[in-house]
Amino acid sequence: MPKKYLHVPFEEKNQAKALGALWDKDKKLWYIPAWKEENGFSQWLLPQTQQNYNFESIKEEFKAALIQSGLIIDDMPIMDGKIHRVAVIGDKGRQTSGAYAGFMDHRPAGWFQNYKTGEKKNWVTQQYYNQNDQDKNQRIQIENAIIDNKKKVNQKIQDLEEQYKSTANRINLEFENARWANTNHPYLTKKGLDKNYYLKQDKHGNLLIPLRDVDGHLWAVQRIFENGDKMIGVLRTTEEKEKDLRFPAKKLGSFFAVGCKFETIPTLKKLIIAEGFATAATLNEALKQPVIMAVDAGNMSHVVENLIKKYPDKEIIIAADNDIKRVRNGEKNVGIEAALEIQEKFNNIKIIKPVFTQNEIDEGYSDFNDIFKSRGIEAVRNTFRKVLQNTEQSLHQKQIISKDKGLTQ
Incomplete structure (x- = not known):
């Protein structure tokens, strides 16, 4: 059936x-x-007409169309009917000059726009036409267009990989020759931290956080400016800016280990993973254990997936950001939702979220570094351990219930 x-x-x-x-x-x-x-x-x-759709294939097809128009899509597009802003080729810093919306209801379709080029398109999955007896020639044209589109997308991906390698060579040279970060760097001081955690500084005084893949290859750096602004990749010279030269850096799946050298990761029994550097460093101080910095919620899933493939037997704990104030304002709690999606995808993932007082919520506190600055390192340690204990008890109870159900079926 x-x-x-x-x-x-x-x-x-x-x-x-x-x-x-x-x-x-x-x-x-x-x-x-x-x-x-x-x-x-x-x-x-x-609907019955949709029961035979291959939804993963539809997302792949939509992603190919987005990339072909210059939108940068690291993961699968989110087809929930909402508008999503993304970067496009040529964007600088935090620019998001692309937008798209995808729909899975009745007829999988969507639209997208590249505001930098002005291109705007509507899109319908090929599977819809295949299921609705359109003219054979039209279907053949669509199929040929998709094949041609995939070839172009694959070529763009290959070109981008070559650019990643070139940028990585430049970043490796810069990082190797950079000096160690000052322990009194304004950003570290602002976050209540007084170590350099194997970070370096560029010639402008910006912190350099090396981002490596699971095999230790350095692909990118996160630069943190004195005012707290952040960027991934290289700082271009004036001449490079005038020539509009681009140096894309590969962040996807890369991370930084706070509190240990990279080569000691295989010896760790558990991997605690946080989003940003300040949160990871705070937990490292509180727990006296290394903590993985995944950069942001969007990269968290890729980091977890890569670590699981490399170290399938290690326990993984996600220390999620918990922005309750955003929820009150009708926005998404991005950190928690990202962690829950990862937990849905992989088995035995534990999620630890910071717990705040009412005043702290009103102030917009969202991570363990905020607790540290508000109540001290002991509060961070106690909060983490208490939530972890409750999480483990809850998981144990679920396992017992699941086992009992199995015995009674």
Whole structure:
């Protein structure tokens, strides 16, 4: 009997799960178990015409179209009907000159725009045309266009990889010749830190945080300016700016180990992973253990995936940012949502989130460094250990319940 698939928004997954929906790891979709009635799932039930769609393939197809138009998409596009801003080729710093929206309802489709080039397109998945008996010549044209598009995208990816290697060579040379960071660097002082943690400084006094892949190759640096601004990659010379030369740096999946040398990572029993440097350094001081800095929530999933592949037997704990004030303002709690998605994707991931007082929430506190500055290092240590203990107890109870269910079925 074929599975009945559901389109469940991420924020409603717990509701669907509670009703008995199961997760198909291959298709990345929730579905109704054979022993359940459809009635309770009607709000998410896909139309019959969509039951045979390959949704992962649709996302790949949409991603190819986005990249072809110059949008920079590291992971799969988010097709939730909302507008997502992203960088495009040629963007500087934090610019996001690209936008897209994708829809999975009824007819998988979307639109995207590159504001730098002015290009704007509507898009419909090829699978829709294949399922709706369009003219054969039209389908052939679409198929040929997609094949040609994939070739162009693959060439762009190859070109980008070569640029990454060239930028990495430049960054390696700069980092090797840079001096060690001052322990009284304004950013470190602002965060309450008084060590250099194997960081260096460039000739302008900006902190240099080396970002390596799981094999230790240095691909990029995060520069932190005295005022706290951050950027990934190289600082261009005046001449390079005038010529509009670009030096893309590969951040995806790269990280920095705070509190230990890179070569000691294989000896660690557990890997604690945080987003930013200040949070990772704070936890390193509080726990007296090395902590992995993943740079940001968007890169966290890639770092975790790469570490699991390299070290499948290591325990992984995510120390997530917890921006409650953003939730109150109707925005996403990005750190928590990213951590939950990772936990959904991989087994046995533990999530530790900072817990704040009401005043701290009102002040916009969101990470363990904020607790450190507010209440001291002992509060960080106690909060982390208490939440970890509660998390382990909850996981243990779930395992017992799951085991009991297995025995009674």
